[in-house]
Structure formats: C-alpha cells, structure tokens
Amino acid sequence: MKIIQYNVLDGCQEPGRLSLLKNWIANQQADIVGFNELNDWTKESLADFAEQTYFSYSYLFEDQPSKYRIGLMSKTPIEYKGCLTEHFWHGVIHVKTAGINIMITHLSPAESVSREKEAASIAAHMVNMQNEPALLMGDMNTLSAHDSRYYTEANMLQLLNGNEKLSLKFCHHGTINYKPMQILLDSGLTDVGTSHGFQHSVPTQMNEDAMHAAKLRLDYVLINKALLQRNPAASICYDQETDLISDHYPIVCTWSS
Known part of the structure; x- marks a missing residue:
C-alpha cells in the first residue's frame, strides 16, 4: 500500500506546475x-x-x-463517512477506502491555540475508529516535539519570536507550542514520519515565503493502533519535480501487508 499526502499550493493553477504534478503522481503508482x-x-x-x-x-x-479545499483520489471505491467543520479553519474529511478509515485535514494557519481545539476535535472523532485501521494526514501547520532537538539546534524559537505572525502561528507564551500535535499523539495516534530523523516538508526550492522561512515539518501521517500492526513508515519525498511543484514537499506512507 502506498499513500501520498500533498499540499499543492493554491490549487497548482499554473500550467507548468500542474503538468509537473500530473506527471509526478502518474509515475508514483x-x-x-x-x-x-x-x-x-x-x-x-x-x-x-x-x-x-x-x-x-x-x-x-x-x-x-x-477556499483551500481538501480532496482525495483512490484506486478503490471511496465511501464518504463524514466531515468536521465547526470551529475549523479548513475542516476535516473522513472517508473509507481500501478498508482504511482516512481523515484528511488542513489545520489553522493562524494561532497555535486554535489548532489545539482542532486537534482535540479530531482526537475525539477518531476514538470511534479505534478498532478499525485508520490514519490522519495533512498539512497540520504545527510543530512536533519529536523534532524539538533540531529546532533547538537551529535556534528556531528566536527566529519565530522575531516575526509577529510566525510567533502567533507556532508559539504560545514565548515558547514553541507543541501541544496541538501532542494532543493527537496522546489520543493513541503514532507519527510514522520520524524514523529517518528530521525531514522538513517546507520550504521547497520553488517558494520560500515569510511563513516558510526556515526548515519545518508541517505535513504528517498519523496512524492508529489497529493500522500500526502493518508496520507503516512515512518519509518526505525530495526530488527534482517536488522541488518545483509546490511550497510543500509531499509525504509518502507505505506498508507491505
């Protein structure tokens, strides 16, 4: 099984980027x-x-x-199971395909405290799937304590607090706010993108804006215990195409059984 999660920057509207995206996905199998x-x-x-x-x-x-829409493509039929929108900046979709419950989200790009509330809502929803294979993926716009060593060595806190918008987005009371991600992990989900050490998902070579001014991991695949038995692993995909398609790199999750 191979699953890809990709933030494609404003719909990948430019013909050149769209063509690259189309060819890249077609070749991924x-x-x-x-x-x-x-x-x-x-x-x-x-x-x-x-x-x-x-x-x-x-x-x-x-x-x-x-307007930042969430979508999904699958080789097998997709069963719509529901959505979460109340108090969400972008929302969450829940579908089932290939026997797996899949939730895709794009958490708030604004305040980290807002993402705490979004994460709590998602965690409460995923409790209903604890006996079935399930995963949560998306651009979560949040930092993880798994990466805290890298962020400390990179003086990330000083960089974030030097920009009002970045501080609001990633910090709370003057420190990096890891709580949104920790809420999800404490609910029983496992971050399967940590086995390769720190891998940034922003910025790419095509776009380094003020909000993506440093190497950050914002894109995740989180797995519940029922699916963890299949030994999934995830990593960020860096290549010549993904350097140029979006401001985010895609994350790829695979398992063999």
Whole structure:
C-alpha cells in the first residue's frame, strides 16, 4: 500500500506546475493520494485529473469553510463517512477506502491555540475508529516535539519570536507550542514520519515565503493502533519535480501487508 499526502499550493493553477504534478503522481503508482489546497477545483476537474493519473475514484470536499479545499483520489471505491467543520479553519474529511478509515485535514494557519481545539476535535472523532485501521494526514501547520532537538539546534524559537505572525502561528507564551500535535499523539495516534530523523516538508526550492522561512515539518501521517500492526513508515519525498511543484514537499506512507 502506498499513500501520498500533498499540499499543492493554491490549487497548482499554473500550467507548468500542474503538468509537473500530473506527471509526478502518474509515475508514483500510489493507491491513495490526499490533497490540501485544491483551490478552484471542482468534483469534475478532480475526477478528470484522477483519470489522467490512473485513479478510478475521487472525492472533493466542496462544502468546507475555506477556499483551500481538501480532496482525495483512490484506486478503490471511496465511501464518504463524514466531515468536521465547526470551529475549523479548513475542516476535516473522513472517508473509507481500501478498508482504511482516512481523515484528511488542513489545520489553522493562524494561532497555535486554535489548532489545539482542532486537534482535540479530531482526537475525539477518531476514538470511534479505534478498532478499525485508520490514519490522519495533512498539512497540520504545527510543530512536533519529536523534532524539538533540531529546532533547538537551529535556534528556531528566536527566529519565530522575531516575526509577529510566525510567533502567533507556532508559539504560545514565548515558547514553541507543541501541544496541538501532542494532543493527537496522546489520543493513541503514532507519527510514522520520524524514523529517518528530521525531514522538513517546507520550504521547497520553488517558494520560500515569510511563513516558510526556515526548515519545518508541517505535513504528517498519523496512524492508529489497529493500522500500526502493518508496520507503516512515512518519509518526505525530495526530488527534482517536488522541488518545483509546490511550497510543500509531499509525504509518502507505505506498508507491505
């Protein structure tokens, strides 16, 4: 099984970037691909893109609170299970495909305290799936204590507190706020993207803006105990194409059984 999660920056509207994305995904031979930031995409355009990249099924969360839409493509039928929107900046979708409960989210890009509330809502929802294979993935716009050693060595706190927006986004009371991610981990989820040491998911070579001014890991795949038995592993994908497709690198999760 191979699953990809990708934030494609404002819908990947430019023809050059879109062509790179299409070719890259078509060559990955993945079973499932989740997306953040499908701005201006429709169910029809995603279905067309899915067909061109060898996927038979797709789902687009068109009714989410923001224009930064969440979507999914799969080789197997997709069963819509629900969504979370109340108090969410972007929202969460819950689908089931290939026998796996999949939740895709894009947490708040603003205050870290807002993400604490979003994470708590997700954790409460995932309790209902604890006996079934389930995963949560997406651009979570939050930092993890798993990476704290790297952030300390990189003087990240000083960098973040030197920018008002970055401080608001990642810090609380003057320190890096790891609590949003910790809420999810404490709920029984496992971050399967830690076995390769620190791997940043932003910035890429194509875009280094003020909010992605340092190497940060913002994109995650989190696995529940039922799915953890299949020994999944995840890593950030760096190559010539992903350098140029988006401001985020994709994260790829695989398991063999």
